[in-house]
Amino acid sequence: MTVSPVEHLTYSTGPRGSRRLRRAAAGLLNHQFHSRSTITYDNVIVTPGCASAIDAIAFSICDEGEGILIPQPLYNGFNFDLLNRSNVQVVGVKYESVEGYTGINDLFQPEVNKAALKAALSRARQDGITIRALLVSNPHNPLGRCYPPETLKEFASFCGENDLHFISDEIYAFSVFSNPAIPAATSFTSVLSLDLDNLIDPTRMHVLYGASKDFCANGLRMGFVCSKNEGIMGSMSSIGIFSWSPHILQDAWAAMLEDQQWLDRFMTQKKALMLDRYQTITGFLSQHGIPYFDMNAGLFLWVDLRHLLVSKSSIRHSDYASLKTTSLGAHSNLELEQNIADICIKNGVMIAPGHVYKAEEYGWFRITFTVGQDALEEGLKRFLKSVEEMEEKWGVEKEVIAQ
Numbered sequence: 001m002t003v004s005p006v007e008h009l010t011y012s013t014g015p016r017g018s019r020r021l022r023r024a025a026a027g028l029l030n031h032q033f034h035s036r037s038t039i040t041y042d043n044v045i046v047t048p049g050c051a052s053a054i055d056a057i058a059f060s061i062c063d064e065g066e067g068i069l070i071p072q073p074l075y076n077g078f079n080f081d082l083l084n085r086s087n088v089q090v091v092g093v094k095y096e097s098v099e100g101y102t103g104i105n106d107l108f109q110p111e112v113n114k115a116a117l118k119a120a121l122s123r124a125r126q127d128g129i130t131i132r133a134l135l136v137s138n139p140h141n142p143l144g145r146c147y148p149p150e151t152l153k154e155f156a157s158f159c160g161e162n163d164l165h166f167i168s169d170e171i172y173a174f175s176v177f178s179n180p181a182i183p184a185a186t187s188f189t190s191v192l193s194l195d196l197d198n199l200i201d202p203t204r205m206h207v208l209y210g211a212s213k214d215f216c217a218n219g220l221r222m223g224f225v226c227s228k229n230e231g232i233m234g235s236m237s238s239i240g241i242f243s244w245s246p247h248i249l250q251d252a253w254a255a256m257l258e259d260q261q262w263l264d265r266f267m268t269q270k271k272a273l274m275l276d277r278y279q280t281i282t283g284f285l286s287q288h289g290i291p292y293f294d295m296n297a298g299l300f301l302w303v304d305l306r307h308l309l310v311s312k313s314s315i316r317h318s319d320y321a322s323l324k325t326t327s328l329g330a331h332s333n334l335e336l337e338q339n340i341a342d343i344c345i346k347n348g349v350m351i352a353p354g355h356v357y358k359a360e361e362y363g364w365f366r367i368t369f370t371v372g373q374d375a376l377e378e379g380l381k382r383f384l385k386s387v388e389e390m391e392e393k394w395g396v397e398k399e400v401i402a403q
């Protein structure tokens, strides 16, 4: 890349980002995210990573102590991104006690979400918390699935009715692949592509994106916010002067976004590798009788180790009721869950326990599988060693689990 003294060694076009990258980002949103209304570079502000985009939008729409609703389980980084600078609270949307909720698949259903959001908002109000927005990760982190259009519309409608902002974090938009195990899996729909005209004021909708996941480049520290709200754009650029990405780096990302052929080739190859690694991990888990929630988006699998938390005498699926975070044994289940993660660490592999994502049931773990084949195989070996160590320690018999 050639360094241009005027564009790269000066303040150039300032903290909102280079015109080139903002134009390229607008192009991405118009053509790849299929935005219904045209996005221009004025609607885009560049940030050093998506975490920074989350921080900037929270700082701009909330006062200290206010809250943002986020469906559970939720990406744990949202806690830091909302809290650390803006002192904004994550208010988790809970599903377990919602009518019609029977299991993880229902977390994507419009009606279940409608009821859960309503309950969460009224609980927050009772607790004296002012809610300013709903934030969703679509595709979902940690569950690895996409929200269907009807549910996204439900989110927009709920925000419109309750005077809330709707923030859609779409950082995994191009990390969605065809999984033969779930042929009917929902594909990715950006909220920008939906007709939400009568549901929400367009200036209350904001889309976040970043290079970290889809471009396998979390060191590039590049992200952006797309918003048609001029006040919020002004507010974000006023704090952008404290943390903006060098324009030479912005040019590097712009070059990738502008090159459609390269983009198609890269994403196709990446998705083939994702499927390959997905087959490695799921083949391995199935071979060892370990269940998981099938996914088609994101870089991780939601793995079910609930059997390690219940006693040998009560190992029947219905007995998993005791693993709810609201049940009596919650504290010891939390400890057991953490224990499992710690044993994995001791054996040289890191898996993330569900409680960091505010999962409503103990025993689930998020395992990242999009790594080199050798690293994945080695990691799975260490994981299995840990599971076997725990089964032995807690006396769980494999034959019983397999039933």
Ligand SMILES: Cc1ncc(COP(=O)(O)O)c(C=O)c1O
Residues within 6 Å of the ligand: 048, 049, 050, 051, 052, 075, 077, 137, 141, 169, 171, 210, 211, 212, 218, 222, 223
């Ligand atoms: C849903 C979601 N949003 C934002 C981020 C932060 O990404 P970045 O590395 O761009 O700050 C992550 C990272 O894991 C994520 O999963």
